[in-house]
Amino acid sequence: MSSEPTGPAKPAKGPASGKPKAVVHDLEIKDAQIIFHxxxxELEQDLGDDMLRFPKEIILLGGAPGSGKGTHTRFIQKTRGLTCPSIVVSSLLTSPEARKVIDAGYMVGDREVVGILFRKLLDPDYRDGAILDGFPRTEVQVECLKLLVDKMKELRARFFETPLRVHFRQPTIHIMVLFVDEKTSVERQIKRGHQAEAHNQEVRTTGVGECVELRPTDLDPKAARRRYQVxxxxxxxxxxxxxQTFFYHFVNAQGSVAEVERNILNELRYQSLLELDPQTYDSLRNLPLASEIxxxxxxxxVKRLDAYELNQTKLFHQVIGLIQEKIMPVVVRHAISGLATVNIEDPLLHDSEALAMLIDIFSERGYHAVVDLHRIEIPEQVDLASGDISCRQKKVFRITIRFQGSEIRRG
Structure with missing residues (x-):
């Protein structure tokens, strides 16, 4: 009895093998007002409004995956004089649910991010300033940030006339975006993944060192590309x-580390108008900047020296003679060190015009001269009946001259 040949078995319906893919659902409320309030x-109930002391300066460090946020954070800290480590938002999200979402290449819900981050910002270590790596990442988080700054200003106004006002300073918010294109981003992510994989393998083999985090997206070009698209x-x-709301800094992060650092430095140069409290700035603004003078x-x-020669010839030449006779011999003996100090009691220098001439003459000759007046009380007479001592005052002008000394090669 013959049988007809049979074809290949038809696949059964549904997945033949493996686990079904997890589907990430986003059912969170997307109303920033509801989330923020x-x-x-919760913060007010737990801590009280007098303890809601947020950092004076907040730098929001954003950028594409692979743009070098981790690499450049330390340089930004040094530039701004911040000593505390940056707050990496992703490292705060350690719940299993949060990690599951992150590993899939998506982002954790706004309510969880905002709640955890705001509490972290209240850490006293961040009172002077904090760098936030990875916030804000959504429109809801942007609105929550704006609401936070509004609240910080409200608290400042509320406590301004109290001893607590030192804890509620004018907030300064910087947005710094490190930008790279998609191709560069994916290449850097995958390169980082391979480096981390090789490092971890060496640690496992030798038992020396510690393994570093290896994200699933660091080894999958498709996932890396999805991260960039997100x-x-x-x-x-x-x-x-x-x-339009805060100080915004766009940094081209395509180049080398040194090039990116130069770009960052240019963006974060100190500007008193942007950083000081308005009242403080108004108090200082009439003083000239060093760059202006x-x-x-x-x-x-040059104008002053010519005026001395034309209008105060006698005094001008007396000062020149004093320099030649009493100061330059000492300066010459200190040619190697480039620093000389001369004490002079000559009454010529009692004239403020003569002092001004002396400083200008040294400046024209390439020296830096500083004059310090010392008044010394010299006892002259004692009243034996009352014990009173009569003194005369002696003026000693201490002149410090600095200049480029001579280099001596030894050996």
Whole structure:
């Protein structure tokens, strides 16, 4: 009895093998007002509004995956004088649910991020300033940030006339975006993944050192590309929307570490108008900047010297003679060190014009001269009946001259 040949078995319906893929559902409320006030009310109830002391300066460090946020954070800290470690938002999200979402290449819900982050910012270590790596990443987080700054200003106004006002300073918010294109981002992510994989393998083989984090997206180009797309579609738009609200710094991070550091330095140069409290700035603004007074310093020096020669010839030449006879011999003996100090009691220097001439003459000759007046009381007479001592005052002018000394090669 013959049988007809049979074809290949048809696959059964449904997945033949392996576990079904997890589907990430986003059912969270997306109303920033509701999320923010929920978090804020919890903080007020737990701590009290007088303890809601947020950092004076907050630098929001954003950027595409692989843009070098971790690499450049330490340089930014040094530039701004911040000593505390940066707050990496992803490292705060350690719950199993949060890790599951992150490993899939998506982002954790706004309510959880905002709640955990705001509490972290209240750590006293961050009182002067904090760098946030990875916040805000969504429009909801952007709005929560704006609401936070509004609350910080409200608290400042509320406590301004109290001893607690030192804890509620004018907030300064910087947005710093490190940007790379998609190709560079994916290449750097995969390179980082291979480096981490090789490092961890060496640690496991030798038992020396510690393994580093290896994210699933660091080894999968498709997942790495998805991370970049999430950045462009959500984080990039969120950060761009803050341009009109806070100090915004766009940094091209495509180049070498040194090139990116130069770009960062240019963006974060100190500007008193942007960083000081408005009242403080108004108090200081009439004092000239150093950059302003040196702008025409050379031309002004030439004018003064010519005026001395034309209008105060006798005094001018007396000062020149004093320098030649009493000061330059000492200066010459200190040619190697480039630093000389001369004490002079000559009454010529009692004239303030003569002092000004002396400083200008040294400046024109390439020296830096500083004059310090010492008044010394010299006892002259004692009243034996009353015990009173009569003194005369002696003026000693201590003149310090600095200049480029001579280099001596030894050996």
């Amino acid at each position: 929920s978090v804020w009310n 950045f462009k579609e959500q984080t990039w738009e969120a950060l761009q929307s803050l341009k 040196i702008l025409h310093a050379r031309q002004d020096l």
